[in-house]
Amino acid sequence: MRSILKFAAAAALMVGSSLNAASADTVNVGVCVSWPGYAMLEVARQKGLTGDHKLKITIFEDPLGGHAALAAGQIDVYGCTSDYTPLTVDRGTDVLNVAFLNPSYGVDHVILSPDLQASDLPGKKVAAPQAYIGHLLMGIWLDSAGITPDQVQWVNLNADEAVGPMMSGDLAAAYMYEPWISKVLEAKPGSRSIVNTSEADVLQTGIFMDALYMNKNFIAENRQTALDVLKARWDGLAYWNANIEETNKLLAKFLQWPEEDIGYVIGTNGKSFEGGIYMLDFDESARICGVLEGDGPFGMANGSMASSVALTNEWWVKLGLMDKTIDAAAGIDCSLMGDLVASGYRQSLSTR
Secondary structure, eight states: OOOGGGHHHHHHHGGGOSOOOOOSSEEEEEESSSOGGGOHHHHHHHTTOSTTOEEEEEEOSOHHHHHHHHHTTSOSEEEEEGGGHHHHHHTTOSEEEEEEEEEEEBOOEEEEOTTOOGGGOTTSEEEOOTTSHHHHHHHHHHHHTTOOGGGSEEEOOOHHHHHHHHHHTOOSEEEEOTTHHHHHHHHSTTOEEEEETTSHHHHHHOOSEEEEEEEHHHHHHSHHHHHHHHHHHHHHHHHHHHSHHHHHHHHHHHHTOOHHHHHHHHOSSSSBOTTEEBOOOHHHHHHHHTSSSSOOGGGOOTTTHHHHHHHHHHHHHHTTSOOSOOOGGGGBOOHHHHHHHHTTOOOOOOOO
């Protein structure tokens, strides 16, 4: 994955894209990668839950490319990881994070090589994809073990790329997710998972989170449409909760995934899969935004969205990807969620 520091340059390069901003009845929606957590607007689209609005949905398979298109106003709405929010503020782009969608619920791990303890890692190689959720997870775990980022040798590898070096013993630790975790644990006896995103203290931070972004001008010029699209996303989630098997089939076809793999990410109970992700219902997300009374799940306090963004910023500085502290509140806009709350919209989903 390209460095997040290329964000501004990528935005400039995307200006000539053929994508167009919203028309009176069409909203351009981006999905940063093929991932079930970002696909509930496709459910809403297929099930007629978008009112008079036509959604044109593009899967980028390039998170930074999608962010660049959003910043340039070539798409209006974008689902991706929330760890980009500090960069949107730092670069002054026309992008706002309008809602948290789902935290990682154990899908992300750090795997330690056999016969090693945390204290053995200074001077050794650790792998994680730069400027991505794995980079954060590795950095936070190292910090918890009293190891600063400059005490290890960082290798910029995604999970699939790290398998070979883990097998050969070239890496002391690596960020991984399935199926690569199982492959390494089975082939390298003694290797083990030392932290994952289902752990209580990790979940509570709120930084390993997927989010919904919108272009600022789209919100300002088409506020009612923005509200309608936001509501449609939660209505799509409710449809999944009530029609799990049907919707998982729909998502598999849309994302070009095996159907069983959808269940290993979002589950088959209409709420979550431990080892995958946890789908926030509207009320939970609104509480994290601070526009509905009560705390969010997993110890995430009311209104903690900004503090989660601030913590992400802090870690990007520690990890050398940013060089200054930003105003976290400038990267989020909970007013749309607040308007839906004021209109009486509520949603509390449980397992089925």
